[in-house]
Amino acid sequence: MKIHFIAIGGSAMHNLAIALYQKGYQITGSDDTIHDPSKSRLAKYNLLPEEFGWFPRKITSDLDAIILGMHAKKDNPELLKAQELGLKIYSYPEFLYEQSKDKTRVVIGGSHGKTTITSMILHVLNYHDREVDYMVGAQLDGFETMVKLTEENEFIVLEGDEYLSSPIDRRPKFHLYKPNIALLSGIAWDHINVFPTFENYVEQFSIFTDSLTNGGIMVYNEEDEEVKRVVEESSHPIKKYPYITPKYFIDNGTTFIETEEGDLPLEIFGEHNLQNLAGAKWICQHMGIEEDEFYEAIVSFKGASKRLEKIAENNSTVIFKDFAHSPSKVNATTTAVKNQYSEREVLACLELHTYSSLNAEFLAEYKGALDDADKAVVFYSPHAVKIKQLDEVTEQQIAQAFERDDLIIYTNPQEFKEFLFNQDLENKAVLLMSSGNYGGLDFNEVKSLV
Template sequence: MRIHFIAIGGSAMHNLAIALKENHEVVSGSDDEVFEPSRSRLLQHGLLPEKEGWDPDRITHDLDAVILGMHARKDNPELLRALEIGVKVYSYPEYLYEQCRHKKRVVIAGSHGKTTVTSMVMHALRDNQIDFDYMVGAQLEGFDTMVRLSKSAKVVVFEGDEYLSSPIDLRPKFLWYRPHLALITGMAWDHVNVFPTIEIYNEQFRLFVDSIIEDGYLTWFSGDSNLKDMMADFEGGLTTEPYGTLATQVEKGRTQVLHHQQSYPVPVFGNHNMQNMAGAMNICRELGLSEQRFLTSMKTFKGASRRLQVLGQNEHSTVFYDFAHAPSKLKATIDAVKEQFPDRTLVACLELHTFSSLNKTFLPQYRNTMEKADKPIVFYNPEVLKHKQLPALSVAEVSAAFNIPASAIVTSSSQLLAALNAVEMQQVNLLVMTSGNLGGINIKEWVDKRADLS
């Protein structure tokens, strides 16, 4: 097949393009800007567009399909040409579903933790030599790409995102997948640019439950009040199973899961991860793995990129890097690090970068989310607000929303770098959380240059 990607540089898009090329499809693509690591990976696989920008002449009658990324606009000239000449245009999730419609589909959904749960399921399946396809939202150790589509696997595991499918398909991605087995970690209002009220946002998850195939299976976190309310009203032909938090004990900074009178050392920590693991265990059990085999596999689980990823450490301090940006994710991540290392000072640095986090109406959702941080730092770039066409935010407004001192708010990369340089790594944990780029600061290079983290 000949397949063209509009906006090939996206994180998910470029991984699908690579996966299809490795399946011997003829793949081309375009984009108006391609950043790292997509650029290097596309170049390595011979898929980096020769020039940036859109060219409708790339869209020809011999194409079998066009896959449209969210970065493109609905008036994209290549999209308009494809629609004009009748080339089939797929959204990313629609194409995945079409390729996997005859497989057993597992979908992990939720406002937070879905990447971690998906990666736990994937690690356990691979550790137990079970063949499967997948799509996950982060690079995982031991997996070359974030997407695999094969002819051999009879099971596929999808991370189910509630964001829109494409510029011309305004349904949430996860409504495409029609799972046989599903999991929901919880519901916490997000993506306010497309779901302007919490009611509209929560409704997407009700629709997701409705999309599970008849006689399917759903496991869900019982500690989430919004999810619990939704499931209390649920009537349908599904098997539903709530899950909670695995019991643990901490010995010398290492978490042990306690289950059925056995102890399993695991490299991840925090209540949110023990909830994630409980849900992943239920899914793997439905796929034929015993709980004992699953927890044994978790001993070697490395986690997903930028999910409490350790960037540097010495014997008494650690720098963690995390994707957390929504209020629920932020609070869970801070709480987990503080609870695991109660004797260390916690410096927690958050970048506000998403539409939701920079929205004045949404900002009060962050109140007291950083209360367990000994030293909070909140960074936002006023230029990003202009780029996203959002109203300006004052330091006082951000300070009041978080209920932290105005001195904890920084608005330039130079201020942020000075704040980070001032952190002395002596009985200190530094937690850096962002879905952006920290105003151009390469945090990995910054860590590598710190003599006190060798």
């Protein structure tokens, strides 16, 4: 098959392009800009466009399909040409479903934790040499790409994102997969530029629950009130398997989980991660992994990239980088670090970077999110607010939202960097939370602080 990717440089899109190339498809693509790691990965397989931009001449009638990325706009010249020619146009979740119609589809959904849970499942399966197809939103140790597609594998494990599928398909991605086995980890309002009310957002998870195949399996976090309500109120004919946080304790900076196999030390920590582990265990058991096999493998799981990722450590200092940006994630991550390093001072730095986090009305959701930090810093770029065409957010609004009198606020990247690099990090745990980079912070430089 000949397939052209419009916006090939996206994190999921470029991985799908590579996976299809490895499957023997003829792949071309376009994008207006591509950054690393996408750029170097595409170049490795000779899939990097020769020049950046949109070129309608690339769209020809001999193409079998177009895969359209969310980064493209409705009036994209290549998209308009494809529509004019009547070519088959897929969003990437729609195409993944086409590739997996004859497989057992396992879909991991939730506002938070889905990348980590998917990563845990893949780690355990890989440890036991169980071959599966997959799509996950983070780079994992032992996996070259984030997407794998074969003809022969029985299972496909998919991270189920609730964001929109493409510029011309406004359905949430996870509505398209029709799972045989699914998981819901938690529901906390996000993507307010698409889902303007909490009720509208929650409704997407109800639709997801009812999209399971008849007789399918739903594993769900019953400690999350909204998840519990959504799943247990569903009259769809599915089997329901609740999970809760397993028993654990922290000893000398290491988290131990209590099991029938004994107390097992983990590389990960935090109640949210232990909940994720409990959900991943249920899914693995439904995929044929015995409980003792799961525990044997999970003790070596170090986490997904940018999810409480330890980037530097010595005897008195530890620095973590985390993707957390929504209020529930910020709260859970900050609490986890404080609990794990209770004898140390926690310095938590949060960048407000997304549409939701920079929305003046949404800011109130951050109340108390940084309370467990001994010192709390918020960075945001007024320039980013303008680029996103949002109403101006003031430092006073941010201070009021977090309800923390000693909150430190920076809007200048250089001033934030100087603050960070002038801190005495003796007996400190530093947490850098962002889906961005604080206006250009070099994390390799940050490592040199330790």
